Amino acid sequence: xxxxxxxxxxxxxxxxxxxxxxxxxxxxxxxxxxxxxxxxxxxxxxxxxxxxxxxxxxxxxxxxxxxxxxxxxxxxxxxxxxxxxxxxxxxxxxxxxxxxxxxxxxxxxxxxxxxxxxxxxxxxxxxxxxxxxxxxxxxxxxxxxxxxxxxxxxxxxxxxxxxxxxxxxxxxxxxxxxxxxxxxxxxxxxxxxxxxxxxxxxxxxxxxxxxxxxxxxxxxxxxxxxxxxxxxxxxxxxxxxxxxxxxxxxxxxxxxxxxxxxxxxxxxxxxxxxxxxxxxxxxxxxxxxxxxxxxxxxxxxxxxxxxxxxxxxxxxxxxxxxxxxxxxxxxxxxxxxxxxxxxxxxxxxxxxxxxxxxxxxxxxxxxxxxxxxxxxxxxxxxxxxxxxxxxxxxxxxxxxxxxxxxxxxxxxxxxxxxxxxxxxxxxxxxxxxxxxxxxxxxxxxxxxxxxxxxxxxxxxxxxxxxxxxxxxxxxxxxxxxxxxxxxxxxxxxxxxxxxxxxxxxxxxxxxxxxxxxxxxxxxxxxxxxxxxxxxxxxxxxxxxxxxxxxxxxxxxxxxxxxxxxxxxxxxxxxxxxxxxxxxxxxxxxxxxxxxxxxxxxxxxxxxxxxxxxxxxxxxxxxxxxxxxxxxxxxxxxxxxxxxxxxxxxxxxxxxxxxxxxxxxxxxxxxxxxxxx
Numbered sequence: 001x002x003x004x005x006x007x008x009x010x011x012x013x014x015x016x017x018x019x020x021x022x023x024x025x026x027x028x029x030x031x032x033x034x035x036x037x038x039x040x041x042x043x044x045x046x047x048x049x050x051x052x053x054x055x056x057x058x059x060x061x062x063x064x065x066x067x068x069x070x071x072x073x074x075x076x077x078x079x080x081x082x083x084x085x086x087x088x089x090x091x092x093x094x095x096x097x098x099x100x101x102x103x104x105x106x107x108x109x110x111x112x113x114x115x116x117x118x119x120x121x122x123x124x125x126x127x128x129x130x131x132x133x134x135x136x137x138x139x140x141x142x143x144x145x146x147x148x149x150x151x152x153x154x155x156x157x158x159x160x161x162x163x164x165x166x167x168x169x170x171x172x173x174x175x176x177x178x179x180x181x182x183x184x185x186x187x188x189x190x191x192x193x194x195x196x197x198x199x200x201x202x203x204x205x206x207x208x209x210x211x212x213x214x215x216x217x218x219x220x221x222x223x224x225x226x227x228x229x230x231x232x233x234x235x236x237x238x239x240x241x242x243x244x245x246x247x248x249x250x251x252x253x254x255x256x257x258x259x260x261x262x263x264x265x266x267x268x269x270x271x272x273x274x275x276x277x278x279x280x281x282x283x284x285x286x287x288x289x290x291x292x293x294x295x296x297x298x299x300x301x302x303x304x305x306x307x308x309x310x311x312x313x314x315x316x317x318x319x320x321x322x323x324x325x326x327x328x329x330x331x332x333x334x335x336x337x338x339x340x341x342x343x344x345x346x347x348x349x350x351x352x353x354x355x356x357x358x359x360x361x362x363x364x365x366x367x368x369x370x371x372x373x374x375x376x377x378x379x380x381x382x383x384x385x386x387x388x389x390x391x392x393x394x395x396x397x398x399x400x401x402x403x404x405x406x407x408x409x410x411x412x413x414x415x416x417x418x419x420x421x422x423x424x425x426x427x428x429x430x431x432x433x434x435x436x437x438x439x440x441x442x443x444x445x446x447x448x449x450x451x452x453x454x455x456x457x458x459x460x461x462x463x464x465x466x467x468x469x470x471x472x473x474x475x476x477x478x479x480x481x482x483x484x485x486x487x488x489x490x491x492x493x494x495x496x497x498x499x500x501x502x503x504x505x506x507x508x509x510x511x512x513x514x515x516x517x518x519x520x521x522x523x524x525x526x527x528x529x530x531x532x533x534x535x536x537x538x539x540x541x542x543x544x545x546x547x548x549x550x551x552x553x554x555x556x557x558x559x560x561x562x563x564x565x566x567x568x569x570x571x572x573x574x575x576x577x578x579x580x581x582x583x584x585x586x587x588x589x590x591x592x593x594x595x596x597x598x599x600x601x602x603x604x605x606x607x608x609x610x611x612x613x614x615x616x617x618x619x620x621x622x623x624x625x626x627x628x629x630x631x632x633x634x635x636x637x638x639x640x641x642x643x644x645x646x647x648x649x650x651x652x653x654x655x656x657x658x659x660x661x662x663x664x665x666x667x668x669x670x671x672x673x674x675x676x
C-alpha cells in the first residue's frame with residue numbers, strides 16, 4: 001500500500017496492489033462511527049481509495065471476494081496447453097479462502113500430542129507431552145496433563161518443567177496478508193498430494209536480515225477449492241541453541257465436531273499433523289530431534305470452550321502459552337491467577353545412582369551421586385552440566401553461539417576412577433599373562449558449526465591420560481606400558497534428516513611418550529606407533545511406529561593406521577562400538593565392520609522393553625584376528641515409578657567370538673531433586 005498526499009491538498013490517496021479489494025469503509029477511532037468512502041478507482045492490478053478530507057487518524061476496512069465468488073474465474077484461465085494462472089492470482093485465492101475460514105472459526109479446543117525423538121550417537125530416546133489445547137485469535141494455551149518417557153507414562157502427579165529449547169519465532173509467515181513484502185514466490189508447477197491436484201509454489205525471503213528469522217520452502221494449494229494442502233518450510237536466520245528447524249504442515253478438512261469432512265469450501269481445514277526436525281547445540285554435541293505434533297478430539301466453536309479453558313487455568317496442571325517470544329510456562333500464583341513466566345528457572349538437579357558390571361571389573365561397581373544441569377548458566381546463555389556418581393565424572397560447559405556467531409564451542413572433562421581389566425585375545429585364546437589394569441581420564445575442547453540446514457561440522461582437541469598397572473595374573477617379566485598423555489585432533493561431519501544419520505569422522509593422535517612394553521620376546525611393539533590415525537563412517541536410520549514402538553538400524557565401518565593393542569578400536573560399553581555382553585579391553589581391532597539392530601516395544605504404558613542384536617567383524621593382524629565375528633544380544637528397559645523416579649536397565653550377553661558367554665549389566669536410576 002502506498003499513501004499519497006499533495007501539498008495543500010486535504011485529500012489522502014491510498015493505492016493498494018490488489019485489484020480485487022472492494023467496499024472501503026472509514027471507521028472513526030474515537031466514536032466508532034462508520035462511513036462509506038466514495039472516492040474509489042480500480043485498475044487491473046491496483047485498487048485506489050481517496051479519502052476527502054483526510055482524518056488525523058482512522059481505520060480503513062476493506063473486503064476481499066469470498067472463495068465461492070473467486071470460483072467463477074476458473075473458466076477464464078487456460079491451463080493445459082496455454083498460459084498458467086499467475087502465482088499472484090493463486091495466492092490471492094488462497095488468502096481469500098483462509099480469510100473466509102478465519103471468520104468462521106471463533107475458537108476451537110483439541111487434544112494436542114507433542115512428541116520429541118532425540119537421535120543420539122549411542123541410540124535414541126523419545127518423550128511426549130499431551131493435553132487440552134485452546135486456540136483463539138491466532139494463539140493458544142496448552143495443558144500438560146500426560147508425559148511419556150520412552151513411551152512409559154510418568155507416574156508422578158506433578159509433571160517436570162523441562163527447559164524450553166525452541167527456535168525464535170519468525171518475523172512473518174509466508175502467504176500472510178501484510179503491508180510489507182517479506183517473501184517472493186515462484187510457481188513451480190502442479191503435483192498430486194494426498195490425492196488432490198495441487199499448485200506447487202516455492203517461497204523464500206526477499207532479503208535476509210540479521211536478527212530477523214523467516215522461512216523458505218513450498219506450499220501446495222488445492223487447484224479446485226484453493227485450500228492449503230501442505231506446507232514445508234525451513235527456517236532461515238536462526239540464532240541461539242537451535243541450529244536448524246524444518247517443519248511440514250499436513251492440512252485436513254474437518255467439520256465443527258472435528259470429524260473428517262469432504263474437500264469443499266464449507267469444510268474447515270486445520271493442520272492436524274505437523275512433523276519436523278530441529279538440530280540443537282547441546283553441551284558441545286549436535287543433537288537432532290524429530291518432532292511430531294497431532295491434534296485430535298477437535299471441537300470448533302464449542303459452547304463450553306470458555307468454561308473448559310477457565311477450568312484448566314484454575315487447576316494445578318502445568319500449562320504453557322504461545323507468546324510473541326515463543327512458548328512460555330503459564331505459572332499459577334498463590335492468588336490462583338496464571339502469569340506468563342518471563343524468567344525461566346534454567347537449572348535442574350537430579351539424584352543419580354545404579355550399578356555397573358562386566359567382565360572387566362572384579363565385582364559390580366556401585367554408582368551414586370548427582371547430576372546438575374543448567375542451560376542458561378547465570379543468565380549468560382552458557383550451558384553447564386556436571387555428572388558425578390562416585391566412580392564416574394563428566395563435567396561439560398558450552399557456548400551454543402560463540403560471540404554471537406553460528407559457531408558453538410566448549411570444553412569437558414571426564415574420568416573413570418577405577419582400574420578396569422585390559423585383557424588380550426591373541427590367536428584364539430585369552431593371554432592372561434599379558435593382562436594389565438588401566439585407568440583413563442580426558443579433557444576435551446570442542447568447536448562446531450552448522451554447514452547447511454542438515455549438515456554440521458565438529459572439531460575436537462582431546463588430551464587423554466592413561467595409567468597402567470599389573471593385574472593378578474600378569475607375568476612378572478611383562479613390561480607395563482608407560483603412563484602417558486595422548487593428544488588427539490578430530491574432525492567430523494554429520495548429516496541428520498528424517499531419521500537418517502550419516503557421519504564421517506577421523507582423528508590423528510600423538511602420545512607424549514611411548515616406550516617398549518610386553519613380554520621379552522614381544523614383537524608387537526613398534527616405536528613408530530607413538531603416533532596413529534583412525535577414521536570411521538556411520539549410517540543409521542530410525543523408524544518410529546505407532547504406540548511408541550521403534551526400530552533402529554546402524555551400519556558402521558571403522559579403520560585405522562599404525563594402531564596397537566592400546567589404541568585400536570574397543571567394543572565394550574565405554575568403547576568405540578558396543579557389542580552386547582562384551583567387556584572393555586578384551587578385543588582391539590585395527591578395522592571392523594558392524595551392524596546393530598534395536599527394536600523397542602511398550603507394555604501398557606508401564607515399561608519400555610528394547611531388544612538389541614550386534615554383529616561386528618573385527619580384524620587385527622598383530623593378535624591374529626581375521627574378520628572375526630563378535631556378536632551379542634541385549635535386553636533393556638525403561639520404567640517410570642512414582643516420586644519422579646526413572647529407572648533404566650541394560651543386560652547384554654555375548655553369543656559369538658572371544659567374549660562368548662560373558663554378561664554385562666547396567667542399572668541406572670534418575671530422580672528429579674529440584675527445579676521442578
